[in-house]
Amino acid sequence: MSQAIRDQRRDRIVQVARDVFFEEGFNAATMSTIAARLGGSKATLYAYFKNKEDLFDAIIADQCQVIEKLLMLEEEGADIRTTLIDLGREMVTAMSSDQSVRTMQLIIEESRRNPELARRFDEAGPQVGTERLAAYLAKAHARGEISAPDPVHAAGVLAILLKGELFFRRVLGLEPEPTPERIETEVQSAVTNFLTAYAPK
Amino acid sequence: MSQAIRDQRRDRIVQVARDVFFEEGFNAATMSTIAARLGGSKATLYAYFKNKEDLFDAIIADQCQVIEKLLMLEEEGADIRTTLIDLGREMVTAMSSDQSVRTMQLIIEESRRNPELARRFDEAGPQVGTERLAAYLAKAHARGEISAPDPVHAAGVLAILLKGELFFRRVLGLEPEPTPERIETEVQSAVTNFLTAYAPK
């Protein structure tokens, strides 16, 4: 019971700290700010997390889970174009969300200090997406709908076409979160290009 | 004359400071470290740059110029595949160099404080590359070598295919600087995909 309360409090800390880290970046965010925003004292923070770095890591881990969950949609038995568009929409929406982009930016800021973070993010986000695409493309290839003898590589190409310039500009902070319409356009274009390049011979 | 000496000294500061910022990141790099490495005093630094932020901005501006210069190669009159591979190799080499990647990472770290930096980097690097591709693609379309009625968009697609997963992983710190062989493979794959997708109808 007490453990439940502790977990609940811990979650609140993670939430608040995430907001502060998102707003200010790792260095500019101070434990004082986080404690103040929490309405508690710094010492309480340290009762839950050994140090600032640990707290930060916990937040990134949490974000990785959140992002992983955004990629859970099951593909339907529709035709390949519709399916890829559905999968693509989901991926683009997830990866270009403020949540995901800001996480990436923080990870990049800290990647020198802790390269492990980037690895974990990659496994929870981009790689999960690419794997799911690869699985589907393998089946599509088997069904003769596309010609992708190396489905993993093909998935990489599709993934990058989906991310596109948009994602790149997002990470640089040059673009706001895209509207669903914008996402739709990007995804359509990406899938079209992909299907043309990988059309069955 | 005194001005020439001043400019020379300033350049040296920029050089040294760039090394330190690259090695340590914006926050971890201290004015003391830079001054020590320079063999001068901190006060001298402040005689040339109003503050740390200013110095950093100057370094990014300098890097933008450097990167821009890396993209100056003139395309030859060879066939389209060869030409695109040449251009692509140049772009990928430039964009995935430690120089460029580290610059991007620093810009991302500071993008909240100064979004203008990202804009300038984009204009000096990625956009220059894409524009040159667009110009060439327009001509190729006119010659009927590809079907790209919107050459700017096509250039965006080619650009992203060239950057590929590699570039993202580079920025996340997950990959070392690629070998020329690795670059060659990536470029070939990207150009092949592009030419298939944009083949003349």
Added chain:
Amino acid sequence: MSQAIRDQRRDRIVQVARDVFFEEGFNAATMSTIAARLGGSKATLYAYFKNKEDLFDAIIADQCQVIEKLLMLEEEGADIRTTLIDLGREMVTAMSSDQSVRTMQLIIEESRRNPELARRFDEAGPQVGTERLAAYLAKAHARGEISAPDPVHAAGVLAILLKGELFFRRVLGLEPEPTPERIETEVQSAVTNFLTAYAPK
């Protein structure tokens, strides 16, 4: 009955706290460490002792009792040299034990904050020893075995000869606990010197 339990619990606290204070010193020892080692909570500690200082004082008081008990041996009717060696061995063993030396070190660390501690230690340890020596020397003087018209002063001299450089170096942390052989040598030398200096005229 409840009081008995309380006393028992208190004793355990004193024991554990003593270990921690001995290992870490007053400042480095934290109430958290003590509570953790105790398997209880800090608040419990405060139910038994008003504050850290109080707890420390209790430990020193306890140590004084322990040390006092080490000096309880009754001297035998043997010849003076044998008797002084027996008494001396006991004193040196007691005073140069880790227990006693560490206590002295802690007292010295805290002597500015609470000079009373040193007084109590002195009364429980060194003074007790000296008094017993004085009592015996008075009798020996009466029996004409030595010439010590001021037996208290003579006892002081003997005491210091017994402690010797060894004790001094022990307190500075320059020597480990002496072996029985080492003690024997020191005691013999001290008693010899003493008996020569205080030989009956």
Added chain:
Amino acid sequence: MSQAIRDQRRDRIVQVARDVFFEEGFNAATMSTIAARLGGSKATLYAYFKNKEDLFDAIIADQCQVIEKLLMLEEEGADIRTTLIDLGREMVTAMSSDQSVRTMQLIIEESRRNPELARRFDEAGPQVGTERLAAYLAKAHARGEISAPDPVHAAGVLAILLKGELFFRRVLGLEPEPTPERIETEVQSAVTNFLTAYAPK
């Protein structure tokens, strides 16, 4: 020239810090207090000493020098009793001065953290004193004035007789700095006892 000023400032820091450490002990003394007393800022302190421990070590080193200087008196060609009294007076005065006693107390407080300090103090103070006594006693033995075939051991005995109970009580904080009269009494008593014990056979 600038170095001279730096050294001067450093000396002032050592002086002030010593006072604070003497008054408060290592742990209770804070860098803030020292800086405030200095009229400067903490950062200045850290420009001269890497950290608190370093500053403390410098102070102890300085005190060791001071104490060593107190033991520089050259013994005269007077008779042995007078000479030993002169040497003894000097030793007791030096070793029981507040300066020396407080230094020892601080060293004891820190001896667990840095046992090296105690060693250096021992070498600068007590050992120097004992060595000088040993040198003189060797000569006196050669002249047949005393019987001390092992002059080093004899010097140890004399040294401990000189320090006496007084010194131990000083270190425990039980006695104020002794008056010259008190010192005289102690020294006379010690030398008398020593000369009786080591009288030529």
Added chain:
DNA sequence: AATGAATGAGCTTTCATTCAT
């Protein structure tokens, strides 16, 4: 113009101590 020295402000972290349960 260049420098060595100085500093104010602030950061992370710790700890003795106290409540609410």
Added chain:
DNA sequence: CATGAATGAAAGCTCATTCAT
């Protein structure tokens, strides 16, 4: 009564920035 959680206060240390020379 015992406890887990919370905290105010402070400590050591750092750094961008500014003077005095």
